[in-house]
Amino acid sequence: FSLFALKAKNLFLIAQQQLDKLNSTIQQNLAGISVVKSFVAEDQEISIFNEEADRLKDQRIQVGKLLSAAFPTLLFVVNFGVLMVLWRGGADVIEGSMDIGALIALINYIFMIMFPLMMLGMVITMFARASASAKRIKEILELATSYRPSGKGKFIENGSITIEHLDFSYPNRTKVICDLNLDIKSGEVIGIIGSTGSGKSTLLNLIAGFYQPSSGTIKIDGYSLDEIGIENLRQNINIVFQDPMLFKMSLFDNISFASSAGSDEILKSAEIAQINTFINQLPSQFNTEIKNRGTNLSGGQRQRIAIARSLIGNKPILILDDAFSSLDRITENRLIDQLLDYRKGKTTLIISQKISSVRKADRIALLEQGKISAVDNHQNLLWQNKTYQEIYISQGYEL
Incomplete structure (x- = not known):
């Protein structure tokens, strides 16, 4: 036997x-x-x-x-x-x-x-x-559990972010983030720009508590993520990911996802995200059923719906990870103008490879090989930083 x-x-x-x-x-x-x-x-x-x-x-x-x-x-x-x-x-x-x-x-x-x-x-x-x-x-x-900051009681009010000597590497790989330092003031709009693989999305995941730093600290309003706790952290941060996830439910329910937002707030968010005209042209408008992962929508429509969802509650911190990549420049400019006006006094991080997405930020951090190589506004970087100039020219602009 x-x-x-x-x-x-x-x-x-x-x-x-x-x-x-x-x-x-x-x-x-x-x-x-x-x-x-x-x-x-x-x-x-x-x-x-x-x-x-x-x-x-x-x-x-x-x-x-x-x-x-x-x-x-x-x-x-x-x-x-x-x-x-x-x-x-x-x-x-x-x-x-x-x-x-x-x-x-x-x-x-x-x-x-x-x-x-x-x-x-x-x-x-x-x-x-x-x-x-x-x-x-x-x-x-027996797989290692994901990082979950466990503290409680430290509430996020202002949304200032301080990153000091941050290191991170994926298993069996070299460092993706290396001795990164960045100080983001409350209410500031920060653009983070860099080439593919420079560590932009990894930095987002570290700030949002999805990954645990190898070393260094991330503090929000002066408190470490462990002091804040995972639930409190994410209740005060909204994120739009590179590949926005939409659920098999109505447009209204997708925008109001996990919130008790009313019709007025939904309409306002849709207007800022430049998606209201498209929705109003649909036979069922906000009651239109979305297929799983939004397969019955274009990439730009999915991104704008995800942006509208991220504006619900107008939380202290908003992180946009390549959230405008599928938008034309006219729509992108209108959306960013209205979004920044709506977000006045709130901390906003715009992560992108496109100059057009970050040029209106208060400051732009240039991320190269996991390090911040320069931080300044668009105009100063354009005149003083060679790497930024190369990115600018490569995207069809002229100095």
Whole structure:
């Protein structure tokens, strides 16, 4: 039994891992179906799917072979035992050393034992399968938990942010943020600009408490994130991520998500985000149902809805991570003008690769290879900083 259980457990584990690979392949292709079609890669992806499915089939066949061999073997052992009892007991009955009633009773006892043994075989099979699944679950449970600042009671009122000697690196990678220092005053609009991979989004995740710094401190209103606590921190920060997430619900519910905002505030946010005209043209307007992840909307529409959602409550800190990347310059300028007017006296961080998104900020921090290389307003950086000049020219502007 122990040998069978060990063998079955290993086979079930391999089959479970192969099922994960197959599911990942399916999920990947469904999520990226537009890319697959645009590259005419249907045959290639079907071939990959078939290979993974064949591997799973082969693994399941091995499991089936083991199970199909196990139960007949168990039956053979039990029935062979009965045969031996009949052979030996029959001889004893003929010799007169055993009563025939005792032989029949012994055979009945053997058959009574056989059913529990069969059940034991089924239990061992289920245990082997459960052990394989439990091992997979244990791998997830033993993963390092995400960073959760645990303090309570320190409330954010002004939204000033002080970052001192901040370092951060992802597992098995070099530092993404290296000795970063930045002082953001309450009510200030700060632009953070840098090339792809310079650490802009990582900095956002550190400020919002999604990642734990390797070293250094982030303080808001003079308190560390641990003193503030995760719930209090996020109740006072609104974020628009690079890839805005919309839910399968109405436009109204998407904008008012996790809040008790009324119609007036929703309309005001939509107006600032330059999405109200589009919404009013829809047959059901704010009651229009959004598909999962907003797949029935354009990229710019999704971004503007996410921006409208982030304005609800007008919280002390607003972080916009490449939130204008899908907007044309006219819409972007109108939106930024109205947003900054609405956010007067509130701290706003605009993270972007585009000069047009950050040029109206009070100050712009230039992020290079995880470090702040310069901090000044647009005009001063344009005249004094060579890297900023190169970014400016590369985006079609002239000095």
